[in-house]
Amino acid sequence: xxxxxxxxxxxxxxxxxxxxxxxxxxxxxxxxxxxxxxxxxxxxxxxxxxxxxxxxxxxxxxxxxxxxxxxxxxxxxxxxxxxxxxxxxxxxxxxxxxxxxxxxxxxxxxxxxxxxxxxxxxxxxxxxxxxxxxxxxxxxxxxxxxxxxxxxxxxxxxxxxxxxxxxxxxxxxxxxxxxxxxxxxxxxxx
Amino acid sequence: xxxxxxxxxxxxxxxxxxxxxxxxxxxxxxxxxxxxxxxxxxxxxxxxxxxxxxxxxxxxxxxxxxxxxxxxxxxxxxxxxxxxxxxxxxxxxxxxxxxxxxxxxxxxxxxxxxxxxxxxxxxxxxxxxxxxxxxxxxxxxxxxxxxxxxxxxxxxxxxxxxxxxxxxxxxxxxxxxxxxxxxxxxxxxxxxxxxxxxxxxxxxxxxxxxxxxxxxxxxxxxxxxxxxxxxxxxxxxxxxxxxxxxxxxxxxxxxxxxxxxxxxxxxxxxxxxxxxxxxx
Numbered sequence: 049x050x051x052x053x054x055x056x057x058x059x060x061x062x063x064x065x066x067x068x069x070x071x072x073x074x075x076x077x078x079x080x081x082x083x084x085x086x087x088x089x090x091x092x093x094x095x096x097x098x099x100x101x102x103x104x105x106x107x108x109x110x111x112x113x114x115x116x117x118x119x120x121x122x123x124x125x126x127x128x129x130x131x132x133x134x135x136x137x138x139x140x141x142x143x144x145x146x147x148x149x150x151x152x153x154x155x156x157x158x159x160x161x162x163x164x165x166x167x168x169x170x171x172x173x174x175x176x177x178x179x180x181x182x183x184x185x186x187x188x189x190x191x192x193x194x195x196x197x198x199x200x201x202x203x204x205x206x207x208x209x210x211x212x213x214x215x216x217x218x219x220x221x222x223x224x225x226x227x228x229x230x231x232x233x234x235x236x237x238x
Numbered sequence: 239x240x241x242x243x244x245x246x247x248x249x250x251x252x253x254x255x256x257x258x259x260x261x262x263x264x265x266x267x268x269x270x271x272x273x274x275x276x277x278x279x280x281x282x283x284x285x286x287x288x289x290x291x292x293x294x295x296x297x298x299x300x301x302x303x304x305x306x307x308x309x310x311x312x313x314x315x316x317x318x319x320x321x322x323x324x325x326x327x328x329x330x331x332x333x334x335x336x337x338x339x340x341x342x343x344x345x346x347x348x349x350x351x352x353x354x355x356x357x358x359x360x361x362x363x364x365x366x367x368x369x370x371x372x373x374x375x376x377x378x379x380x381x382x383x384x385x386x387x388x389x390x391x392x393x394x395x396x397x398x399x400x401x402x403x404x405x406x407x408x409x410x411x412x413x414x415x416x417x418x419x420x421x422x423x424x425x426x427x428x429x430x431x432x433x434x435x436x437x438x439x440x441x442x443x444x445x446x447x448x449x450x451x452x453x454x455x456x457x458x459x460x461x462x463x464x465x466x467x468x469x470x471x472x473x474x475x476x477x478x479x480x481x482x483x484x485x486x487x488x489x490x491x492x493x494x495x496x497x498x499x500x501x502x503x504x505x506x507x508x509x510x511x512x513x514x515x516x517x518x
Binding site for chain 2: 117126132154180184185225232234236
């Protein structure tokens, strides 16, 4: 692997932009992101299962797995680091089938999610856990759009500028956690 | 006899909580820089650059660099010539933490019981370890302990026959199992010896040791070097994206143990290795 130059993407994303991305690519995301974590995903799943529509149209969009802390006065958002994506795995294919183009979180995804990503052309980006100050600095505005009663877990539309993420799972089945480690692991001398 | 008022202790502890959460330990920042020099993986290098940038922004804007502002663990060196006056010493320490977390917009991350799980509302109680030392020194060190990495820490009681080789394998395996979920590059505290509980305390205390400073005991320093190499050979890398730097440092604390025991505790800290100390 060689040093990658940055790729700038602005939401909404097209299939054409998404299929070019490969694991390890450094991407700076600008535009709208939708925040949703455990409770919001569960509620969207219930709505859609009952024949309704999710509270935003996922086509071309990116969902960010985050539950931000309250904002200091004068700031759009508090700490907004990524949360563990695997907890959203049971619900993720639902949005992917409806045209979701990206997810931002941390940690491994399930086989089902990775398969859906390949089939419907969606990528999974990793944000670095614990870089809450840097990520909050990329957030220009935050607007509540659904499930206000869920508080930190409500769905918000964030406008971000140059949010740095790395492609962890791409549309050709690549997995940075597996392939990255394989490239650098040294066998133990016997 | 030197007298210290609890009214001086409260603001000192409050400030420790703010500083520790807004400004990364200088040895952690130095360790990121050294890691960036040796890391070969492009994704790993990017993660290290982001960590450095995050630390700068947090310091500049006075915001916590990680949303998990953790459990406040205090290590106190109390000179036996010091008299704490004006109120309860323990309460002053808790009050300092309470004020720091309230005023600093730091997340309150503690629940009253593991079963009922009701938030205590003010990030107390603090964990307080007091060591009585000669003279009239008064030093407080704060370790901010996040949960993601604490959750993958481990303790095992080996027998003397199983010995050092198995202990080493256990330490390496514990870090491997922690993997990307513990937010690598990690910092590792190891405690060997004592009875059961002592090993865990030693492992936790090992985390306040400066990163990269060799052990004063040459045999333990050699053990640390070997473990550092074996763990970094795992290839997990920054954020688990693959790379040469899986841990920034490892420190081993050793203590007397029973003739029938070989306790080993491994306490893992994430890349946001935070702490601060103050002397009054």
